[in-house]
Amino acid sequence: MLRETHLKIDLKKLEHNVNEIRKFIDDDVLLGAVIKANAYGHGAIKVAEQLYKLGVNRLLVSTLSEAVELKMDNSNYNVMIMGHTPDRFLEYILKHDIICTIFTVEQAKLLNNLAAQNSKKATIHLKIETGFNRLGMQIHKGTLAEIKKIYNMEHLIVEGAFTHLTLKNKESDFLQESKFATLMELLEANDIHIPIKHIVDSIGMVLYPQMHLSMVRVGALLYGLQSEEKGVLDVQQILSFHTKLSHQKVLQPGETISYGNRFVCETATRIGTLPFGYADGYPRNMYQKGEVTIGNKRYPIIGVICMDQCMIDLGDDTYTDEDVIIIGDGRHNTVSVEELAKKAETNKNDIVSRFTGRVPRVYI
Numbered sequence: 001m002l003r004e005t006h007l008k009i010d011l012k013k014l015e016h017n018v019n020e021i022r023k024f025i026d027d028d029v030l031l032g033a034v035i036k037a038n039a040y041g042h043g044a045i046k047v048a049e050q051l052y053k054l055g056v057n058r059l060l061v062s063t064l065s066e067a068v069e070l071k072m073d074n075s076n077y078n079v080m081i082m083g084h085t086p087d088r089f090l091e092y093i094l095k096h097d098i099i100c101t102i103f104t105v106e107q108a109k110l111l112n113n114l115a116a117q118n119s120k121k122a123t124i125h126l127k128i129e130t131g132f133n134r135l136g137m138q139i140h141k142g143t144l145a146e147i148k149k150i151y152n153m154e155h156l157i158v159e160g161a162f163t164h165l166t167l168k169n170k171e172s173d174f175l176q177e178s179k180f181a182t183l184m185e186l187l188e189a190n191d192i193h194i195p196i197k198h199i200v201d202s203i204g205m206v207l208y209p210q211m212h213l214s215m216v217r218v219g220a221l222l223y224g225l226q227s228e229e230k231g232v233l234d235v236q237q238i239l240s241f242h243t244k245l246s247h248q249k250v251l252q253p254g255e256t257i258s259y260g261n262r263f264v265c266e267t268a269t270r271i272g273t274l275p276f277g278y279a280d281g282y283p284r285n286m287y288q289k290g291e292v293t294i295g296n297k298r299y300p301i302i303g304v305i306c307m308d309q310c311m312i313d314l315g316d317d318t319y320t321d322e323d324v325i326i327i328g329d330g331r332h333n334t335v336s337v338e339e340l341a342k343k344a345e346t347n348k349n350d351i352v353s354r355f356t357g358r359v360p361r362v363y364i
């Protein structure tokens with residue numbers, strides 16, 4: 001590690017969170033761990049390694065590039081892509097034995113042909129559209145026939161079928177679930193047996209135990225990021241963000257700080273410079289709202305946040321080598337991901353998935 005600014009990732013807490021999730025779902029429900037977006041900023045390679053040891057059933061990502069990176073690290077991983085894979089990259093699905101999502105007969109044909117040429121079978125999940133209107137097969141009169149075609153393709157294994165909730169409200173979520181369930185019943189009645197059916201993400205899992213079906217797709221909760229109003233699990237935030245002061249000085253009344261001289265000191269002000277900025281993933285709009293914690297005490301960020309640095313008002317305090325906590329778990333007067341997300345007017349997943357490659361991840 002060649003930088004003071006770093007993320008600390010507590011793998012023991014990850015284990016704790018996995019156990020909490022396991023306790024919440026029935027024994028026969030598979031745990032699909034969502035580690036897209038570099039495991040929500042926590043570092044997909046290390047997080048996958050730990051989750052594999054903990055025996056989660058699937059590692060779920062969004063893109064082929066994420067899936068290939070994981071399979072290159074450990075070909076034993078059971079990796080599934082939940083997003084779309086462009087036709088011209090389908091060969092990588094076969095090469096690395098990745099489970100992929102299919103929602104058109106045309107793409108199923110292409111993958112089936114490619115698998116036949118390679119004397120392989122490709123495992124797929126069908127994405128069903130029930131109202132999110134992002135990806136998925138639309139449900140209409142011809143859907144059964146389409147799925148039958150795919151199901152009968154010799155070199156495809158239709159392992160799963162899934163949909164995704166919009167989480168608007170209970171009524172709308174149950175409508176989506178019933179559309180999905182009705183289609184699944186129709187398939188069963190037509191001798192189409194798809195073993196792994198799944199609907200819920202973290203929030204859906206907590207809200208609707210009756211929708212766990214054969215697998216849950218859990219991201220946020222793994223990392224201890226729980227929707228306060230919708231959460232009941234005892235999960236813990238596993239990430240914290242740290243740095244150290246790079247410079248301290250006293251400015252006189254009228255002196256200014258950072259771009260545009262936007263912050264003007266009214267009195268003599270002791271400022272500290274911190275070596276992190278928006279290029280590390282810290283929201284730039286935290287200007288005049290951000291705070292960091294040193295020894296249980298909060299200090300406001302003053303002046304425009306730069307790409308690589310920002311300044312805080314140290315009041316009367318001086319420090320030498322103290323740990324500066326930019327994001328903590330909320331205890332000891334630290335700013336939690338939750339608090340930062342609220343102040344930055346976004347959600348917690350957005351905050352953590354922004355952390356860039358420049359920030360070293362330290363695993364404990």
Ligand SMILES: *Cc1c(COP(=O)(O)O)cnc(C)c1O
Nearest residue numbers: 034082164201202217218219220
């Ligand atoms: C990202 C994602 C999830 C996980 O969502 P969380 O809210 O983080 O649990 C589940 N399913 C799909 C299809 C996703 O894209």
